[in-house]
Amino acid sequence: MKKILIIKTGTTFPSINESYGDFEDFVINQIDLPKKDVIVCSVYKGDILPDLKEISGVIITGSHSMVTDCAEWSVATEKYIRDIANRSIPVLGICYGHQLICQAFGGIVGYHPEGKEIGTVNIELTEEGKKDELLGILPDSFLGHVVHSQTVVKLPADAKLLARNDFEKHHAFVIYGSIWGVQFHPEFNFEITKAYISEQKENLIKEGNDIDELYNSLKEHEYGKMLLKRFIDLI
Numbered sequence: 001m002k003k004i005l006i007i008k009t010g011t012t013f014p015s016i017n018e019s020y021g022d023f024e025d026f027v028i029n030q031i032d033l034p035k036k037d038v039i040v041c042s043v044y045k046g047d048i049l050p051d052l053k054e055i056s057g058v059i060i061t062g063s064h065s066m067v068t069d070c071a072e073w074s075v076a077t078e079k080y081i082r083d084i085a086n087r088s089i090p091v092l093g094i095c096y097g098h099q100l101i102c103q104a105f106g107g108i109v110g111y112h113p114e115g116k117e118i119g120t121v122n123i124e125l126t127e128e129g130k131k132d133e134l135l136g137i138l139p140d141s142f143l144g145h146v147v148h149s150q151t152v153v154k155l156p157a158d159a160k161l162l163a164r165n166d167f168e169k170h171h172a173f174v175i176y177g178s179i180w181g182v183q184f185h186p187e188f189n190f191e192i193t194k195a196y197i198s199e200q201k202e203n204l205i206k207e208g209n210d211i212d213e214l215y216n217s218l219k220e221h222e223y224g225k226m227l228l229k230r231f232i233d234l235i
Contacts, residue, residue: 002056010063023061026187057235060097078104098181105156119217129162144184186224
């Protein structure tokens with residue numbers, strides 16, 4: 001039986017790992033995905049990516065690394081993603097994964113000129129997003145948990161923009177019909193997002209953020225769970 005591949009591109013803070021698990025656990029726990037159906041490949045540690053013949057779908061995690069550093073493992077993963085495009089295997093890239101897909105297909109990634117987006121934010125579907133078989137299951141305006149410093153500056157030529165907000169103009173896109181990137185974190189919940197604010201509190205204050213405002217932005221919602229379950233259904 002083919003398995004779902006989780007390409008793990010980094011690890012979370014130790015305190016968050018202790019309380020909630022790591023990036024792959026966020027995904028698995030959010031939708032009660034049976035672990036026997038999953039292969040986790042820690043590419044940032046040098047794990048070898050499996051033969052695509054063994055894979056039914058791919059989820060690429062977030063990371064504390066930066067796509068623009070072009071680490072050797074990251075560049076190798078870009079090639080793997082391009083190979084997937086010829087196989088019609090569904091792919092979902094989250095945050096780092098979203099940006100990595102963008103760069104793999106000729107888009108541009110860089111630091112967001114307005115700094116970090118963190119907390120729970122409102123996100124709007126585009127007209128293409130409303131028709132999309134993955135994002136289209138969400139309401140026209142939905143909530144997303146976010147934490148990112150880098151962004152998709154320019155989409156690949158063949159990509160369709162699916163979601164945006166006033167801060168982040170490329171919150172979701174699809175390319176070749178079955179490869180999606182989302183800048184927001186569907187695998188995060190209220191507690192994990194709050195823990196990310198707490199872990200970075202000192203730096204966030206130095207960067208001019210109002211911590212109370214960030215905490216007050218947090219809202220629990222089911223939209224991330226809906227999106228991940230829909231992706232598994234498409235697989």
